Amino acid sequence: MTSKPIKIAATVVVALAAGACIYTYTRPAATATPGAPASGSPVAAPQSAVDTAAVASQFRDLLANFRKIIVLLADEQSLPEGARDEARKVGQALFHENQERIAKLDLALDQLTAPTNPGRFEALDSLLTYIESDPSLYDADRLAFRELLQSMLADVAKDSSLPAIKLHKRISEDLDALGEIERNYEKEIRQIFGNLGQRSIELKRERWDDYVAQLKKLYSREQILKENGIVVPYAVPPAGSVPEAKPAPKKDEAEIFGLGLPKKTIVLTFDDGPHRRYTEEISAILKQYGVPAVFFNVGRNLGSLDAEGHAKLGAGAEVSRKLMQEGYAVGNHSFSHAQLSKQTGDKLKGEILGTDTLLKAISPERAALFRFPYGARNSEGMAALADAHLKSVMWNIDSLDWADPVPSSITNRVLASVDKAGRGIVLFHDIHERTVKALPAVLDKLIAEGYQFAGWDGTSFQVAKSTAPAPEKVPVTTGYANSWAVVIGIDDYAKWPKLQYAVRDAQGIRETLIEKFAFAPERVVTLKNGEATRNNILAAFHDKLAHGGVQKNDRIFVFFAGHGATRKLSSGRDLGYIVPVDSDPAQFATDAIPMTEIQNIAESLTAKHAFFVMDACYSGLGLTRGAGSSSFLRDNARRIGRQMLTAGGGDQLVADGGPNGHSVFTWTLLQGLAGKGDLNGDGLITATELAAYVAPAVSSVSNQTPAFGSLPGSEGGDFVFELPGETEFLSPNTTQLSTEAIALNSKLDAKPQAASVTVKDLQGGEQKIVTPGAVPTSTRQLAQRANDRGLQLYKEKQYAAAEAQFTEALKLRPDFALAANNLGFVFYKQEKYREAARWFENTVRMDPSRAIAYLNLGDAYAKAGDAAKAKAAYKTYLELAPTASTAPAVRQKMEKL
Structure with missing residues (x-):
């Protein structure tokens, strides 16, 4: 049988697609909403055929809802109670969404089958052909049409013409076939059914489980829930985390x-x-x-x-x-x-x-x-x-x-x-x-x-009590008192080749230390170009640090971007130097600063931990590695740490030309400090983790081989950065990385991170670095880390990965308004405006005072074509932020709606 184009009134398609969730709407004399004037009898649907593409679009939406409901509820008894409840809630919402469509178009079905409609037989033939033989339909999909076919049978029975009689027989045969399909799925056995007639539905050999398995290839339960504004929290906190303390729910006698x-x-x-x-x-x-x-x-x-x-x-x-x-x-x-x-x-x-x-x-x-x-x-x-x-x-x-x-x-x-x-x-x-x-x-x-x-007798029943989870432990901290830094960047050498990126590298590090890790600006000594003389560099260490108030519980971070040099000693050992701006290549052995001097400075500092990062190439330091500890933060606080990370070996050139005017090494370092260096996900970046991220990443995209080690005198302590929680609510004003930066980051992250990596020491040998064990972290902290990773991925335009991280944050912390907004904005960026609006609505329920979420909500509704809701959201935004820089633009948006 050859399928014909479907040319039917919209109501027929809508009613069909609702399937097993068909909703028959008993029409009142008027359909006014509560408190609104009655509008009289509804206007009858037009008899004219609708556009085939529009019909197909409506059908796909409705059939998709029918299938999504099945995916949501498949194996639902195996779900935790909370997840099962959410799946059912969203399933009901999808079901009633179909009901709404059917209710609005119900009259069109009456018009289609009316004897006064000359095109009724052609339309019904196309519709039945679709039900009977469309190759995209599974048998279980056809079960969706039983109640519609029964209604059509009753309508056709009112017509005594010969075509109507033939059509009545055809629909009756289809209903018989649907009954056989239902019995097939009740028994869940495979068998071949007999020929039910040339024009009626030909049964396939499918099991219900096979049907559900096919639907699960099209949809996942988690994604359906997420698109409808639901992320089911973890029933049990992940291993290594401590659950949040929550108040016990109160019994609600209402x-x-x-x-x-x-x-x-x-x-x-x-x-x-x-x-x-x-x-x-x-x-x-x-x-x-x-x-x-x-x-x-x-x-x-x-x-x-x-x-x-x-x-x-x-x-x-x-x-x-x-x-x-x-x-x-x-x-x-x-x-x-x-x-x-x-x-x-x-x-x-x-x-x-x-x-x-x-x-x-x-x-x-x-x-x-x-x-x-x-x-x-x-x-x-x-x-x-x-x-x-x-x-x-x-x-x-x-x-x-x-x-x-x-x-x-x-x-x-x-x-x-x-x-x-x-x-x-x-x-x-x-x-x-x-x-x-x-x-x-x-x-x-x-x-x-x-x-x-029991029937209703006016009495009430009591709700069972719930048990609150165990309280959360007090989060750990790194234990530093004050943070100091010396940041040096030299481009404008007088007698050495000029560089292009060193000053910008130093500035980027300074900003990261101050803005992200809360180093006090007055404790970040910065020397650029002509300021970075030999005397000034040594004075920064001796006067500013050694005698400037550094205490034993402080930390010191040193960054140098400039030329490095290596001289072979008479003993055959190599000695590295950092080159100040006033050094002469002909006599750098006397006017450059040898790494032995840096080592002496490091040992003279009273700080607990010091970390030297050199964006230059060196060799010739005898470095050692300390062992890790299971009780990391506690033991780390007791051990002095003196560590160094360099950009490459003595015979290598530093690769400039990274994104945003940085060298490849410093760009990778900044990415590590932004969060990628937190290899165990505990919110702490140790110097060891940073080296384990930076060294293999830089080696994979350049000819440099970064080296890492501990200076003599180190007792195995590890410098620690504690990542602050990101607080940015994604919005159209959020900046994303350039194409060049995203491309480089993709290369940097292409090599999967392992529990241990092999890197060079500063003598050119190899050493294995083992990532420290994760510090016990609360579920709240884990949620924050997931949100932070999502933000980073969003800026790299990795939307699917960002969505997964924001979802993880909400599983860990269901009331996390920041993650809810950010998940919504990922949907918005992918032009899924209805899904985005659901999450922005969740955000403002969690945090009603968050102005940016109302702005995002307004934008989502505007894109979705719901002007009334967009205006309401914009209005609330302007009430909360009337003087914001974006307020004039928002007022213009309202005027255009």
Whole structure:
């Protein structure tokens, strides 16, 4: 059979793609939102065909949601409780997103199948051809179309023409095939089915597990959750970390979960109705078994409110009236099924009070119960319930009938969950045929096992207490009192070849020491070009450091960028020199500074640790290495450390021409100090770690072979930089690295880091450097480190890797507003504006005073085409930062919306 182009009204595609999550919307006479004027009858959908590309786009979105729901909930019992709850919450949101699309386009389906529509048979033929034979569909995808096909069958039955009769037969055969598909997945066996007719669905040989496995290749549960604003925190802190101290949650008597019910007691609840067909079928089943239940109604399915807030009941209200007359409790499930945790003010109250007004108009005996859509609530919503004298009812057993298309699977899940919990509130939905099919089997089994069913009697159930995790240990510190530095850079030599990058290298190091590592500017002695004479350099060491107030618990960092020289002594040993600006090449043995003098200076310093970094080439120092320690910080504080890292050997030239006007060595050094040198991820960069990062990285991109070692007199101490937590909230003003810098960093990082690396010592031999063991770190510190790595990766435009790091930060610390914003901005940078907006919304919930997050939120909504929300976000930004440099530009953005 040859497929034909799909030329149908948009409603058909939307209803199809919703699949097993189909939502039949009972249309009231008007569809006004709570408190808004009624707008009269909805406008009928046009009969004209829609653009094929537009139809395909809508279909892909809806089918993608259907598949994502399956991926989210596959093997969901193996997930930790928190992750399982979040997966279900997002799955419900995706499901209701499809419901919204279907509800808005429901009338178009009526127009399509009307006998007055001359193109109806061509459109329906194209649609059925797609369902029956499109190669992209799996059998399980076709289960999504059962309820739609049933509606189409009923509509076609009203037409007595010969084409309609043939079409009726074809749809009936398709429904028979879908029944066979359902039985196939119930049994989970592979078999070949017979020919069901030339025009009907031809069954494949697939197992449900195979279908799910294919979907998992398309989507991952973590990514689906993340795109919907959820990162599930670690159930158990990573090894080597200490959990955060959190206050024990307080018992909330305003909510009912069912955990306080007597043993073997069940409450049945049904959400999202009333439905014009399935609600009454469920009521009939409950009546047959003599079982009570609570129905939570969505207000728009009951009717609308006029401008004065008076109820105008629709057809669905009669279904709820019958439920109340038969003794069932009917409660409030909001007006539009919005996620109320994201609503505030009048809009939030309207969602609650609008439906309450409609329910009271049906009967004053309505149950004073409320269920938050998706279970998503906030303190303002709970307060609004209290003011309205409504009680929140949650659940502890989810049937997942909104996601699972197979009735027997729903039955098995509910029975297994009830058996495990022993009691509780079961969540069903009275808008699915599969729920109607599953319910009798559930009731038969539970009644046989002696369960009893409770109805609403005005009493409340208590929520079980939780246990708070153990408190966090006090974080460790490096223990330095003061930090000193001597920074020297010489380009403008009088008698040696001039250099281009040394002064800029020195300036970059100075800025990093002061701005990142909090060295006091007055303690960073800087000598550039003509200032860096032999006398001034020695005076900096002897006068400024040795006699300038350095104490035994201080640290000293020395950086030299300039010429280095090597002279072979009569003994055959090489001796290295650093070359001051006033040195003469003909007599550098007397007017340059020998490394033996630097060594003597190092030994005379009273500081605990000193680290010399020389962006010049040397050899000829007899260096030694001290051993590591498991109790690193404690033992390191007791040991004197004198270490040196040089750019290369005595016969090598330093490679200039790195990014941003730096030498390759200094650029790599700066990258290491920015965080890449933290090889064990504990937030500390030791001199050993820095050498282990810098030496192999520089060697991989140049002809230099950096050398590292400890000066004689060192007792094995290791100089330590403690990385500060980055505080930058990513925004359009965040600078990223140049193309040249990103290219070099990619080369530097191409070689994977190992637990140990082999580098040169300053005599030209080889030594193995073992990275120190990680210091015990709190989960909060680990989260900060992950955010910092993400920021670095973002600046290198490695968006996928940055996303992973910000995600890791949120797993470790779910309330980390900085990481939430930064994750959102990574989505924004990739033009995923809806996903970005969700994370910016999370950010402002975590930190309502963070102005930049509102600016980002406004930009995301503007790009997504939601002008109203963009304006609201921009308005809040301007209220928080009216004098910011970006405020005029934001006002211009608002004017253009």
